[in-house]
Amino acid sequence: MPNEMINVGGARVSGPLAPLAVDFRSTLLESGYRSWRKQLFLMGHVSLWLEERGLSAADLDSRRVREYLSLRRVSGYTTLRSRQGLEPLVSFLADRGVTIAETEEPVAAAERLLARFGRYLLDERGLAPSTMGYYQKRARRFLARCAPDGEMGGVTAGDVTGAVLAECARVSPGSTQFFVSALRAFLRFCYLDGMTEVDLSVAALGVTGRRPSWLPKGMSAPQVRGLLDSCDRSRTAGRRNYAVLLLLARLGLRAGEVAALRLDDIDWRAGQFVVRGKGSRLERLPLPVDVGEAIAAYLEQGRPRTRRREVFLSLDASVRGLGYMAVSSVVRRACQRAGIPPQGAHRLRHTLAVDMMAAGASLPEIGQVLRHRTVSATAVYARVDLDRLRTIAQPWPAGSTR
Numbered sequence: 001m002p003n004e005m006i007n008v009g010g011a012r013v014s015g016p017l018a019p020l021a022v023d024f025r026s027t028l029l030e031s032g033y034r035s036w037r038k039q040l041f042l043m044g045h046v047s048l049w050l051e052e053r054g055l056s057a058a059d060l061d062s063r064r065v066r067e068y069l070s071l072r073r074v075s076g077y078t079t080l081r082s083r084q085g086l087e088p089l090v091s092f093l094a095d096r097g098v099t100i101a102e103t104e105e106p107v108a109a110a111e112r113l114l115a116r117f118g119r120y121l122l123d124e125r126g127l128a129p130s131t132m133g134y135y136q137k138r139a140r141r142f143l144a145r146c147a148p149d150g151e152m153g154g155v156t157a158g159d160v161t162g163a164v165l166a167e168c169a170r171v172s173p174g175s176t177q178f179f180v181s182a183l184r185a186f187l188r189f190c191y192l193d194g195m196t197e198v199d200l201s202v203a204a205l206g207v208t209g210r211r212p213s214w215l216p217k218g219m220s221a222p223q224v225r226g227l228l229d230s231c232d233r234s235r236t237a238g239r240r241n242y243a244v245l246l247l248l249a250r251l252g253l254r255a256g257e258v259a260a261l262r263l264d265d266i267d268w269r270a271g272q273f274v275v276r277g278k279g280s281r282l283e284r285l286p287l288p289v290d291v292g293e294a295i296a297a298y299l300e301q302g303r304p305r306t307r308r309r310e311v312f313l314s315l316d317a318s319v320r321g322l323g324y325m326a327v328s329s330v331v332r333r334a335c336q337r338a339g340i341p342p343q344g345a346h347r348l349r350h351t352l353a354v355d356m357m358a359a360g361a362s363l364p365e366i367g368q369v370l371r372h373r374t375v376s377a378t379a380v381y382a383r384v385d386l387d388r389l390r391t392i393a394q395p396w397p398a399g400s401t402r
Contacts, residue, residue: 003255012042012402015051016219023054024092032086039088042080043217045072046089057098065090073194084153089356110143110150114193119179120189126280128256128326138182152195162185164204176207214378218351219343226338227331241330243294244312247344251292252370255345256324259312266295277371344401353378 005014006021011020016175024043028036037269049068050060065086069232072081080086093099109334121132145166146159160183189202203278219227227245230236247253247261257275265274266287275283296310304313310321322330328345356366365380 001365007137009040010038011037011044013040013044013047013162015047015287016055016057017043017047017050020057020093020096026091028088028094032206033088036081042086042090046086046262054121057093060093060099069194079197082153082196083151085197110140110148113143113150113152114140116193116205117186117189121185122195125185128278130256134178135182135185136180136333139178139186142183142186152190153197155196155200157200160200160203164207168207173207180204180207185188201313217347218354219340219347222354223338223340224351226340227334230334230337232298236298238296239294239302239314240312243291243298243336244289244327244330248327248348249287251285252349254324255327257314257344258327259310259322259324262309263311264309266311268292268296275371278373281371283371 005012006018006023007013008025011021021040021043025036025040028039033039046060046068047057049071050064052056055064065083069081069083069086077284092100111203117139118132118136120131121127121135123378127135142163145163146155148262160305162178163183164180167176172181183204184201187196187204188199190196190203191199228242228249230240230243233242244258248255248257254277257277260276261273265276267273271287271289271292272284273287275285277283299311304319305315306319308319312321313326314320314326324345331345331348332342353366353370356369363375363378367375370378
């Protein structure tokens with residue numbers, strides 16, 4: 001027989017929670033809860049949801065709560081659709097022994113939230129796995145401060161501002177700006193996923209600060225030749241490292257793009273290969289003869305026999321693809337062998353751009369080779385040619401300073 005409907009404060013509650021409605025209202029009033037009517041309407045909706053599924057009040061465990069909230073968000077409700085909004089009812093039922101109190105470990109809940117955030121960055125935003133990891137790290141720091149249980153419903157704009165200010169006090173302006181970018185992405189995700197009722201990303205205000213003006217630095221031609229000559233191509237490691245260094249120096253690839261190169265990406269007949277760039281972009285580039293010969297030599301006389309499809313593999317027993325950090329390590333170890341200051345893989349990308357600028361290439365041409373999305377990303381190299389800049393500099397106005 002269906003449960004009797006009870007009208008409490010204008011809210012109609014039927015189903016398994018109906019017998020508890022009056023007691024719930026008294027508890028809300030005693031606690032000084034201003035939005036007690038909204039909570040009663042929510043109780044009625046939850047009770048109807050349980051009744052439609054043939055469930056009792058005791059069945060409202062952690063898993064059922066997540067199922068209900070997911071349905072509420074999908075149904076278009078704009079309020080009380082987070083775990084925080086349901087907390088008064090859940091706590092009320094647990095205090096009276098109707099349900100079992102939440103037993104989920106807060107850390108586990110937070111990590112699951114970060115995992116969903118990571119999938120959003122990869123699938124929806126098209127970020128590189130390395131950038132996704134950086135964003136997750138900063139989101140984890142925010143959660144540890146403001147929502148260690150992974151429940152974002154109670155986070156306020158003041159919490160966001162406080163987190164940004166705390167970051168300003170401990171790191172440089174540049175690092176804080178990156179933290180703000182990651183935090184905005186995380187808060188935007190939480191809003192889109194229905195975990196917050198308002199978009200808190202607007203509360204993560206930008207940070208300004210003076211940075212030293214810098215010029216892109218490249219290596220000299222003898223230094224680049226020293227890196228390549230430091231590879232002993234009579235050995236497997238030398239053949240692999242030589243091919244890696246050529247890709248970086250001749251084509252200006254990023255470390256992650258070299259690491260992502262797969263056997264299927266190379267079209268030997270056409271002399272082309274596919275680059276898996278930022279934002280999951282796939283771009284086809286010509287394969288220079290010397291680079292192709294270096295890769296072929298490694299594939300024929302050094303690469304382990306395996307089903308893995310990455311071009312460049314590790315040399316230890318557990319064969320795996322090189323990561324972007326391992327690619328940068330190849331450059332640093334080559335610097336040590338060549339007797340020059342240690343540099344990362346990106347320095348070779350700068351070297352290519354600086355050399356092109358010195359040879360008279362235009363900014364659009366450099367941007368095309370480096371596959372920049374915007375002209376502003378390439379414009380920094382215009383500052384490298386100081387002699388050309390001096391020809392357009394205006395003389396300082398003479399006269400009295402009074």
